[in-house]
Structures are given as C-alpha cells and as structure tokens.
Amino acid sequence: MKSTVSVIKADVGSLPGHVKVPDEMLDICRKDLSKGKEDGVIKDFHVTNCGDDIDLIMTHDKGVDNEEVHGLAWNAFQSATKLAKKRKYYGAGQDILKTAFSGNVRGMGPGVAEFEFEERPSEPIIVWAMDKTAPSAFNLPIFKMFGNPFNTAGLIIDTKMHPGYKFEVHDIKKGRKILLKCPEEMYDLLALIGIVGRYVIKHVYRADDEIAASISTEKLSLIAGEYVGKDDPVAVTRAQSGFPAVGEELEAFVFPHLVPGWMRGSHQGPLIPVSQKEATPTRFDGPPRVIALGFQLNNCKLEGPGDLFDDVAFDESRRKATKIADYMRRHGPFQPHLLPEEELEYTTMPKVIERLEDRFEPIE
Template sequence: MRMTVSVIKADVGSIGGHTKPSTAMLDSVRSEVARAIDTGLLIDGFVCHTGDDIAILMTHTQGEGSREVHQFAWNSFLKATSIAKAAGLYGAGQDLLVDAPSGNIRGAGPGVAELTFEHSLSGVRPAESFMVFAADKCGPGAYNLPLYLAFADPMYCAGLMLPQMIKGFSFHIIDMDNTAGDSVIELDAPEEGYRIAALLRDNERFGIDRIVSRTHGEPAASVSAQRLHSIAGKYTGKDDPVAILRNQGIFPAPEEIVSPFAKAHFVGGDARGSHVMPLMPVPINTAVTGLYCLPIVSCVGFSIDREGRFSESHTDFFDNPAWDEVRRSAQRKAIEMRSQGWSGAAMLPYSELEYGGFRDTVGGLMKRFKMRDERRPQAAE
C-alpha cells in the first residue's frame, strides 16, 4: 500500500492570549477527524496541541498535497476558528492567511509536513514507527541543528556507522527567502556535511525540507519549512514548524533523534517573535504560560499496523523525568538571555524584524537623521 502520513498544524485561537486552544476547539477538530475516518477519507487520525497550535496527524492513501485531505484540514480549522471567535479568544484564525485555498493549503498559512512510502511491514521496514515534532513560538529553522546532528553526526547517532546507514542521508534544503516557489538544493552527508552546515547555520533563511536514506532511497523526514511573513507580507506570528520522522532500523533510533534537543539550542522566536531564546522540550498539550514566551517543542510517537492505523496508544517522548533537567537548563539560559533585554544578540537582527512594527519605529527615526555640517565630505578643488 502506498501510504501518506500528514501533519497539518495551525494557530486559530487561544485562551487569555497566545497560550492554548480551548477544549471546545479541540473537540470540534477531533469530531471532524472521526467523521473523515468514517467516510474513508482518512485511515486514522490524532489531534493534539503544542502551545496555541492545533496539530492534525493523519494517515491516508491520497498522496502528498491531496486537495481532499488539505481541504478537510482547512475546513476543520475554520470550524475551530468560528468557535474561537464566538468565545472572544485571541488570534482567532491567525494562521489562515488566504480566504479560500482551491487546492492544497501549503503556502496558505498552516504548517504542513508529509511523507509517502510503500507500507507493507516487510522488507527493510518490518515495523513502521515514526515521531512527530511540533514547535511553537519559534522560526522555521528550529530543527536544523538537531536533525543535522541526528542524521549526519555519529557523535549523536552511533547508528550512522552501521551498514544500513553508513552511506548517509541526502538533505533537501529549501531557501525560504525565495517567494517565487520552492527553491531546493540536495546535498549528501557525510561528503558534503560542511556545505550542509554552512546553509543550516542560518535558521531564518535555509531550512531542512526533507531527508532521504541514501542506502535505501526511503524518505526519513519531512519538515514544514516556510515563512509566514513571506506569505502574508507582514508579521503574523512565528512559523512554528512541524516535522515527521521515521525511526529505527534503517533510520536513527528515537533516542538518537531526541538527544540533540537536550542542548535547548537558541532559536529565533519568543515574545513578539523578536528575541533569541532556547528551545524547551515539553510534553504534548503544553500551554505557553511560562516566563517570557519561551519557544517550545513537543514530540509524539506512533507505530502503524498493516492497514495504516495508529497504535492504540502513543509515546510522549518529552514527558519523562529525564527532560526535567533540560527544561531547567533551558529556563536558566532564557533568563540570562532575556536579562540582556533589547540589546545585541538578545534580539533578532532588523532584517528579521522588517515585517513587524519595529520596522515602522526605526523607519520613522531614519528620516530624522541629518549629516553634521563639519563632517560633510569636502568637494574636490
């Protein structure tokens, strides 16, 4: 069976500010998912939230970019938006940036990640397990560093030295500043590892779009690398990416994938999307209510049976006491960074703030600059 795993996520309203969606909103989306399973559009589905973003996880046979599946997700978000508006919730419909997309909704606001593969529970994949990452309050390149370490660095993934992975992985990297379409380069690790790093260091422009096994040609990861401000033409919230990763066997194991997140590495995001802050791993269904507006990431795992149905329960990878120390570390790093306030590296550069009100403030001040008479260049005699 040719099966697709899709995750589509959007912020369409939250309680008391940018915190979490309401129970009524989540119940509405879950009801829509149950109806889509009953009608045969979806094989299975799962709904959760990370911060104020609702994520819909689905298996189906419609393929990537399916108009029917994407429209289903869009309409589900619209119904949740109506509930949010009626309740006076903050940011109702925030991530729905176009009036009515006619086909798939990639580029319309919601984050979309999809993987399609032959699903038979035989051959190189006698068991199919995968994990979904969902981030809130951070930019689109939040996964650049951890996924590079998990799929290209044996210091984090010892499995890269085993026969089924030793040929490495192909990184498909997208230039998110190109608004004319998807501008993608494919670079192979380990041979081009330094070139991959040279691009991925810029989390705001270049992002991992897809990772593919070079040994078996099997897709390993898909990331929703897109810039909301490139779609809307103004600041509408951070990009809050999602990612789907297959694991075990011919791919890195879950522990090799999540270990890099122990760094709580610095990403762009936080309050007003304008600061540089550490990414804190949290359980699914965690609200954003801590100090400042700390970027957060969740990770949920499933197995899939022969028919494409999810296991009866899921694994919440960051809901473990081992991550408590990482969360404390992230909070300490956050307090130290935010103690610097608006100065220097604590905030994103103006090139990343140009779609917000900061541009208007600085733009207005630029008009008031004047050249001192005594410092004017002298005309040649």
C-alpha cells in the same frame, strides 16, 4: 499499498493570549476528522496541540498534497476559527491567510509536514511540534539525527545507515532548493543551515532514496508580507531499523539551542523539550517549546501516542534552558536577545524606526 502521514498545523485561536488551544476547539477538529474518516478521506487521525497551535496528524493512502486530505484539514481549521471568533479567543483565524481553498493548504498559512512510504513490518514514527519559533529551529536537531555520529551511533554501526543521508534544503527567501549528500557534502550543508531565517531542511532521505523525515517550512511573514505570528513548525520522522533509533532522535534535543521567535517573534531563546502538559508557554510568551509524540503505524492506523519528552532524563535540559532564558532576558531590548535587523524586517520594528527617519541628519 503506500501509507501517507500528513501533519498539518495552524494557530486559529487561544486562551489567554498565545498560551493554549481551548479543548472545545480541539473537539471540533476531532469531529470534522471523524467525519473524514467515515467518508474514507483518511484512515486514522490524532488531534493535539502544542501551545496555541492545533496539530492535525492524519494517515491515508492518497499521497502528499492530496486535495481531499488538505481540504479536510482546511475545513477543520475553519470550523475551529468560527468558534474562536464566537468566543473572542485571542488570534482567531490568525494562520488562515487566504479566503478560498485552492487544492492544498501550501501557501495559505497552515504548516505542512508529510511523507509517503511502504510500511515496514514495524513502523515507528515521531511527530514533533514546536511553539513560539521558526522552521529553522529544526535545522540543528535534524542534522544531529541524520548527520552527526556523535549524536546518532547508528551512522557508524548500522549498515543501512552507514552510507549516510541526503538533505533537501530550501532557500525560503528565493524559493529554491538543493539536495546535499552527507557525509560527503556535510560542510556545504552546515554552511547553509546555520543561517537561520533563510535556509531550512525540508526533507531527509536515506542514501537509497527512502524518505526519512519531513519538516514544515512555511514562513508566515513571507506569505503575508508582514508579521502575523510565529511559524511554529512541525515535523515527522521515521525511526529504528535503518533509521535513527527513537532514543537517538530524542537525544538531538537534549541541548536547548537558541532559536528565533519567543516574544512577538523578535527574540532568541532556548528551545525546551517538554511533555505535552508543559507545552503552555507563558514566560515572555515562551520560551520556545518542542513536544515529541511517538506512534507505531499499523496499516495506516496510529497506535499511540507516547509522550516521549515526559521523562526525568530531560529534566536537566529543562533546567539548563531556564538558566539560558534568564541570561537572554537580562539583555532586554539588546542583541543577541533581540533578533538581528534583517530578521526584524517583517515585525512591527521597522514602523517604529520609520517614525524617526525625518529626524536623522548627515554626519559632518
């Protein structure tokens, strides 16, 4: 039997503003998923949040894009939305961009990261959740995990990893994808994934085609045609025994690199690795956060989680991120703190500039 891990997230309400999902909304989702487990739709689940996003972590044996599983998640988000509207929580139903469920949640607002595989004798996985940023925020750390030997020693000394990995990259603006092999095509890969806002890593495979990672790549503004909120991506990775060690995967987030998002989805800021307790972004609606929850998969049962960034070893990363945030904020409305013009296309900025169009005159 193959096991499937599905991580589906959505922002359907928060308090105050964009800070934290109320506990009662998480409880409603737990109730819905408990019913799904009783009915045999899923084998196990864990409901959590990163900032204002609800993250549904589910295991089952039905494969990816399963209508029953996605429908269960959709209904849980609908239940939470109903309560959010009743309580007048901020952004109630924000990520629910369609009214009718159509078989799976792709293209409907929620973000999805899922994969199917045969469980090993011991199967460690890590579920990653971000808040106040975009799918491209995963590009650098995922590359470090599976493509950079200065981060992941296993690429050099583990015979199963030594042949390298294959990266499935999506061009989210043109709706196309490409598969690039590393280390052979590393430079081609880097030429793409360094361009934020367009190219994002969706899946990573070992050289023998064994799935290693899945990342949500849904871009809300491209679905809705306007800015409706930050994408706040999720990911799930396998670890140990032919994959990067848990510590190697966590190491990829030690450097708080700059990512798009933050306030109004319009600014660059450092990605801070935090414990779940600290995933409550308040400074300028940020800075962007990432949490890491570690599980052992046991015949589709989730053992855990461990809060992997709840470690003093990441304190220096958090201090550095705070200093970077100070530096970026001092730019105010100027680039590079403000995103480039093309990245502001789906925010409210074009409407502001449009008001000035009639006042422009030709330069003599």
